[in-house]
């Protein structure tokens with residue numbers, strides 16, 4: 364039973380109380396009709412009407428029934444939204460399956476061409492890839508948290524809003540399933556991972572040997588970008604985490620829970636990097652984000668986080 368407390372009949376059911384009537388469904392309209400007949404304290408659909416409807420005049424009932432129109436329009440919109448959600452869910456599934464397949468192929472190709480001759484370069488390549496992914500996560504997160512509005516067409520709803528909502532309900536991310544969590548990031552890395560395979564298959568072994576550390580960089584970057592949302596989700600999960608995840612968090616190989624909590628203190632202006640969090644200390648220490656904000660403010664006149672603070676205040 365869902366409704367507003369504006370107008371209608373207060374109904375007490377087995378599971379508490381609710382309001383029926385305004386813009387409600389057929390049951391709500393029936394309820395109104397009965398109320399307009401002056402029904403008070405009667406059983407309606409197994410629930411006891413404890414407060415009769417305020418008016419007996421027909422005009423009121425007609426007006427109330429007319430309010431179904433927006434609801435019907437809303438239902439049509441809901442149908443479209445449902446279709447949109449289905450398309451998104453399918454895209455996410457395809458992205459995740461494709462991405463995992465490409466990662467496996469890339470990994471096998473890297474293994475085939477592996478040589479200990481340039482082990483140092485490989486390690487540097489992998490570490491640089493992880494740091495770049497961490498920096499990228501910080502830039503994207505900072506951009507979405509700090510600038511723009513949730514009302515901007517397309518980007519606002521699809522990109523900025525999820526970041527802003529995350530501040531209001533940080534644990535919502537933990538209720539997402541695997542596909543929902545990783546779909547978007549998998550979509551981003553499909554092309555780079557496919558390019559990597561193409562490189563391996565189209566070049567000579569000597570040429571691959573020469574640039575092997577670079578391929579390791581690209582692979583590590585792609586893996587950690589793909590994993591960012593999952594790692595972020597783990598940083599908000601306090602129950603049921605696999606043991607190996609907590610070990611990686613404790614060793615600060617991926618974003619630790621305690622560390623990420625710092626970002627969730629309003630006004631959310633520090634610790635934007637959410638892949639490993641390695642760059643958070645150095646970037647905050649040199650005032651990187653404040654300097655970037657000052658530059659952008661000087662160029663555009665826009666103040667950082669203005670919209671976020673207004674929006675968060677409105678949502679509370």
Ligand SMILES: [Zn+2]
Pocket residue numbers: 504508526530626631
């Ligand atoms: Zn944030």
Ligand SMILES: [Zn+2]
Pocket residue numbers: 529533595599623627
């Ligand atoms: Zn978070």
